[in-house]
Amino acid sequence: MEAETAPSRSISAHWRGALAAGHHMLARAARLALDIALPTLCVSCREPVDGEGVCAACWARLSFIAPPYCPRLGIPFVYDPGPDMLSMKAIASPPAYHRARAAVRYDDVARTLVHSLKYQDRTDLAPAMGRWMARAGRELLSEADMLVPVPLHWRRAWRRRYNQSGALARVIERQTGVKVKGDVLRRLRATEQQIGLSRAQRATNVQGAFQVSADRQAEVQGRRIVLIDDVLTSGATLDACARALLRAKAAQVDALVFARVVETGSRPI
Structure with a gap:
């Protein structure tokens, strides 16, 4: 009986493979046609670009942060003051x-x-942004047990349909193997947009806004966690998230963002 059924299985597998290959070829042809009809434009200058959304000229204008910087906050220094x-x-x-990077x-x-x-909705930018973050946060990520993206309130998440911090975290997970735990930290209330608020107002706005649920605290306890977000301005949101994780007995919380506001002329003390 086995000898009789083997050929039919082989034929079935052959057709499945052929159909999959045909589907792949059609998908590639469709993507090529779309690229020809609608070439990708640089998100900054709107010039056509072959890649992930940033042309060479605008890429060169990005100011990547590299040492020397503050070992605690990652703020770049105007000169090298020496270690620590x-x-x-x-x-x-x-x-x-x-630490923050x-x-x-x-x-x-x-x-x-x-x-x-x-x-x-430019989620196609997340892969490049996440790779740059993974490179900037190598020191933090090498010691991390998990990645926790800064959560959105459920109403804002429903309107946007995705969390940009979660999209960046998933790219970093693929780059490093450090697992994303996107549901251990919750935003309890819908806070105001931080844009336009003073440093003190930002801190007040997010105070007590985050919590680790009682049934998830065991996952956090004793773990070294890297918070993931898109921008660090005053640090109030990341600070509030870190406090919530530390209350749940996390061993250490670091922060990794794509971009940070840097005051000109930052100097060591």
Whole structure:
């Protein structure tokens, strides 16, 4: 009986493979036709680009953050003060998270990338942005047990249909193997947009807005966690998230973002 059924299985497998190959070829042809009809444009200057949304000229205008920088907050220094020198901000107002790193400064091109990902459904930008973040956060990620994207309130998530921080976290997961735990941290209430608020108003706006559910605390306890977000401005949102995770007994919380606001002339103390 086995000898009789083997050929039919082989034929079935052959046709399945042929159909899959045909489907793949049709999909590639459709993508090629779409690229010819609607060439990808640079999100910053709107010139045609062959790649992931940023032309070579605008890529060169991105200000990638590299040492020397504050080992605590990742703020770039204007000169190299030597190892272990902290920035004035890290000493005067240390956050709840242990360390922060960012891929780029929040300049014009970075702002366009963030807004396109966040508000214009340009999820195709996440792979490049996430790879740059993974490179900038190598030190943090090598010690991490999990990635936790900064959560949206459910109503905002429903309107946007996706969380941009979650999209970046999933790219970093693929790059590093560190698992994303997108549901251990919840946003309890819908906060105001932070844009336009002062530093003090930002901190008040997100105070008590995040929580680790009681049934998820075991997953957090004793773990080294890297928070993922798109932009670090005052750090208030990341600080509030870190406090919630530390209350749930996380061993350490670091922060990794795509872009951070950098005050000109940052100096060590």
